[in-house]
Amino acid sequence: MSDDKGSPTILLVNDLPDQLEVTAFLLKREGYRVIGALNGEEAFHLAQFDPPDLIVSDVAMPVMDGIELCRRIRATSHLAPTPIILLSAIRKDVPSMVEALQVGADDYVEAPYDPRFLLAKVRLLVEKNRAEKALQASRERYKSLFEYNPDAVYSFDLEGRFVEVNPACHKLSGYTREELIGSSFTTLIVPEELPQTVQRFRQAAEGEPQNYETAIYHKDGRRIELNVTNMPIIVDGQIVGVFGIAKDLTEQKRVQRALRESEARYRLLFESNPLPMWVYDLETLAFLDVNEAAIRHYGYSREEFLSMTIQDIRPREDLSTLMNRVKHIADSDQRYHRSGVWRHRKKDGTIIEVEIISHILELNGRRSKLVLANDVTEKRRAEEALRRQALVFDTIYDGVIVTDLQGRITDWNPAAERIFGYAKAEVLGQDSSLLYSAEISEQIDAEIRETVLTEGRWEGEIAFKRKDGTTGTADSIFVLQRDGQGNPLSIVGVNRDITPRKQLEDQLRQAQKMEAVGRLAGGVAHDFNNLLTAIIGYADLALRRVREDESLRRQIAEIKKSAERAANLTRQLLAFSRKQIIQPKPLNLNEVVEDMGKMLQRLLTENIELRLELYPDLWPTKVDPSQIEQVIVNLAVNARDAMPNGGLLTIRTANIETEESLLRHHPFIAPGKYVLLEVADTGCGMDEEVQRHIFEPFFTTKEPGKGTGLGLSTVYGIVKQSGGYVTVHSRPGEGAIFRIYLPQVIAEAASHRKRQSSTPAPQGYGNETILLVEDEESVRRMARATLEEFGYVVLEASNPRQALRICREHRGTIDLMLTDIVMPQMSGHELSLQAKALRPRMRILFTSGYMDDENLRRDLLSEDKPFLEKPFAPDALVRKVRETLDAPRPA
Incomplete structure (x- = not known):
């Protein structure tokens, strides 16, 4: 193979190194590139990796002689064309010469030989090899151009008959090579094109190259449009035929027709479209064309439009945005654009909103843009109205x-x-x-x-x-x-x-009704307490004096028992009216419920199961222990009576933080943290009508004589007075659930467990001086008689002013003032303040069965004043007096 500089390569083979070197020198001097080998086998391997332009080999060699090397070269496809000269050292070795020529040697040179002779032989074969290679390459190129050309390539004789055709001719016409060779081209030409096609052939056959368009019929009948180039074939100065190339224009013609039809449709669509359309130059922004709809809608004439740019129909404040948008479109490869909604200005100055759809095209060699403008002003207004309506609808x-x-x-x-x-x-x-x-x-x-x-x-x-x-x-x-x-x-x-409002209205009506009943009950209870205090007191005193007459003692005891039952009734009325003086303290409801467990079990019938579900980390709440016990007892009794055939009573406690669902169903409950006391039964349940009246005093569903109707009203009053809420949920046949919500307090709960006193209860006897202030004469007389019987000196006052006068005028010591709280002129609390100013060391003991003033009741409770609840028995009176006198004074 030739080297990079184009020098032919000669593979020189000789087993004698000296002769190899001399011959190589001669060849190199002539400008050849020489590769040396000492035997045929080595030469064959070298030829495979670096194919030479000529092989010069000795015949007689060890390992592989020249004859075998020639045979191997001719048997190897890519080496077979390589010319080979065999050299023989034996003169007139005819067999070797014959064999060499038979195996494919191109020449045979015998020794001795003139080096010039050998060089001439080498030069001749190298040039011949190069010429043959060039001819082969030319043939290959022609074959490639002819065979693989996508256009039809052919040649005619001077009569117009096909001499040669390439595969594209078959594809173009549908006829095989055999069908075309020898046939006249005129059999393919469509009739209307035949005259001018024949004329053009004759001109080419006379030596004048031709280029023209014609048409043929495909074998299947289709019309094929062609662009034909014909030129004469000249050999030795004589025209021997016509060579031609035919290019299929059918698709191109179809596209051109479609384009013309499209342009016609475009023009029709453009002119007849009811929406404004125009074309403008992307470089100058000048209008190039407008349709009638644009003229009508915008108010400009065609001439006015064609003298304007698209900037002229935009509000001035939108021009910057417009130019940025135009630049973006001009720089984009995208041809179709939906540009959104823009503001346009009509000739009369009206601003409208239009939705723009555009398409980039070439018009008369200018890069332009076709625009369709849809006025959406009214649509946008309607959409905005709908959007506002939807916003209102959703919000x-x-x-x-x-x-x-x-x-x-x-x-x-x-x-x-x-x-x-x-x-x-x-x-x-x-x-x-x-x-x-x-x-x-x-x-x-x-x-x-x-x-x-x-x-x-x-x-x-x-x-x-x-x-x-x-x-x-x-x-x-x-x-x-x-x-x-x-x-x-x-x-x-x-x-x-309006459910919360209706519930609040119902609650307000209920509260107003309960308040009115409470005021009535409280007033009645106040008067009753004074009467009962006198009855109980005098009955007790009478029992002390009547020792012998057992019949009379039983009668007096019955009077006292009835009075105490009446006193219990008044206490329930006061609990409902929330006029009691209570003594709340922080406590853990779990302890209260656990301590009451045995008592509750005795209260229930044997066929009722009691289940306690007590939350372990229960928050403390502030409530009067005796009153919360009363609440639990009343609810348990109510549940027992609702389960005559047995069932399950569940008392549950929990920590509750108010949630939206709770507040929605019970809007009267203030948001916050509560301790829940829940009492649930599996009894007969209640309908909604019963639930509306369940907490009213004297309302009962029991038979006459089976209940007072004060049990649940007492629960209601105690819970409300403790700052809590009570709800009921029930359906007929599904039992009832009473839930009591008591506010959480941040304080350590006091133990509810009872402790044994280390000292005996006071006996009540004394000799101190007591100022007794009571506006109810019967109570005052009973209290004085009791105190004097136990050794006390009693100063008596029927009203606060008289009491103050005694405080000022009495010369001796007054150790204790026992005063009613609710009196004319001033309250017992106010009296105590003025009396203490006169006698600072005098102790105060309050008594009352009713207190209407909420502030006064709160003050007494907060200061932890000694208090004796009416009605009271003589023993309770003297015990409380002695306890108050003996209590250590505040530091």
């Missing part, structure tokens, strides 16, 4: 329900989801009756929907039912919605949830 606090005329729900806003508890997907297509109880659904069908369809509107209050089964009340307005022709379309219901 309005009232629940909006849209139904068809048959009552099926077609739309539903978020507020409706909140009020009724259903997600929108759950109710769409459902009948609106699922939102109401059966009787209300009948009312809606019979009254409300009929009214809406006839009168166009209905409004009022409706009881509804939530997804969770709870009920509520809505202030509703139903309006008939009509379409553009005035036909009934749908019914829109706007519902405002």
Whole structure:
């Protein structure tokens, strides 16, 4: 193979190194590149990796001689064309010469030989090899151009008959090579093109190259459009035929026709389109064309438009944005653009909003843009109105329900989801009756929907039912919605949830009623307490004096027992009226319930199971221990009476933080943290009517003589006075659950457990001086007689002013003032303040069975004043007096 500089490569093979070196020198001097080998095998391997232009080899050699090397070279495809000269050292070795020529040697040179002779032989074969290679390459190139040319390539004789055709001719015409060779081209030409095609052939055959368009019929009958180039074939100065190339123009012609048709359609669409359209130059922004719709819509004439740029129809403040947009489009490869909504200015100055769709095209050699403008001003206004309506629909606090005329729900806003508890997907297509109880659904069908369809509107209050089964009340307005022709379309219901307001109104009415009853009960209890104090006191004193007459003692004891029962009744009335003086303290309700466990079990019948579920880390709450015990007992008795055939009574405690669901159903409960006391039974339950009156005094569902009707009203009063809330949940046959919410306090709970006193109870005897202040004469006389019997000196006052006068004028010591709290002129508390100013060391003991002044009651409790509740027995009086006198004085 030739080296990089083009020198032919000769593979020189000789087993004698000296001869190899001499011959190589001669060849190199002539400009050849020489590769040496000492035997045929080495030469064959060298030839495979570096094919030479000529091999010069000795015949007789060890390992592999020249004859075998020649045979191997000719048997190797890529080496076979290599010319080979064999050299023989034996003169007239005819067999070797014959064999060499038989195996393919190109020449045979015998020794001795003139080096010039050998060089001539080498030069001749190298040049011949190069010429043959060039000819072969030329043939290959021609074959490639002819065989693989995508266009039809052919040659004719001077009569117009096909002499040669390439495969593309077959593909173009549908005829095989055999069918074409020898046939005349005129058999393919369509009739209307035949005259000019024959004329053009003759001109080419006369030596004048031709280029023209014609058409032929494909074998399957299709018309094929061609661009033909014909030129004469000249050999030795004579024209012997015509050579031609035919290019298929069928698709190009089809595209051109389609383009013309498209341009015609475009022009028709452009001119007849009802929407404004125009074309403008992307470089100068000048209008190049406008349609009639643009002229009508914008108010400019065609001539005015064609003298303007697109900047002239834009508001001045939008020009910067416009230019940025135009530059972006001009730099983009994208041809189709949806540019959004822009503001345009008409000739009369009106600003409109238009939606722009554009397409980049070439028009008369100028890069242009075709624009379609759709005026969306009114559409945008309508969309904005709809958007505002949708915003109102979605954010309005009232629940909006849209139904068809048959009552099926077609739309539903978020507020409706909140009020009724259903997600929108759950109710769409459902009948609106699922939102109401059966009787209300009948009312809606019979009254409300009929009214809406006839009168166009209905409004009022409706009881509804939530997804969770709870009920509520809505202030509703139903309006008939009509379409553009005035036909009934749908019914829109706007519902405002007034359940909390109705509950508050009910609570207010209930509270006002309870307050009125409480004031009446409290007033009655106050007067009764004074009377009962005298009755109990005198009965007790009489029992002390009547020792012998047992019959009389029994009668007096019966009087005292009846009076004590009446006193218990007044205490319940006072508990309900919240006029009691209570002594609350922080405590753990779990301890209270646990301590009452055995007592409660005795209270219940054997067929009632008591279950305690007490929260381990219960918060403390502040409540009067004796009163919360009364609450638990009353609720347990109520549960027992509701389960005559046995059942389960569960007392549960828990820590509660108010949640939205609790506040929604009980809006009167203030948000905060509460200790829950829950008493649940599995008894007969209650309907809603009974639940509305359950806490009213003297209300009872029991038979006459089976109850006072004060048990639950007492619970209500104690809980309210303790700052808590009580609720009831019940259904007939499903038992009842009473829940009491008592406020959490941040304080250490005092132990409720009773401790044994290390000292004996005081006996009550003494000789101190006591100022007795009581406006009720019977009570005053009884108290004085009792105190004097136990050795005390008693100063008596019937009103506060008299008491103050005694404090000022009495010369001796007054050790204790026993005063009623509720009196004319001033309260016992105010009296104590003025009396203490006169006698600082005098002790004060308050007594009352009723206290209407909330502030006064709170002050007494907060200061932990000694107090004796009316009605009281003589023993209780002297015990409390002695306890107060003996108590250590404050530091």
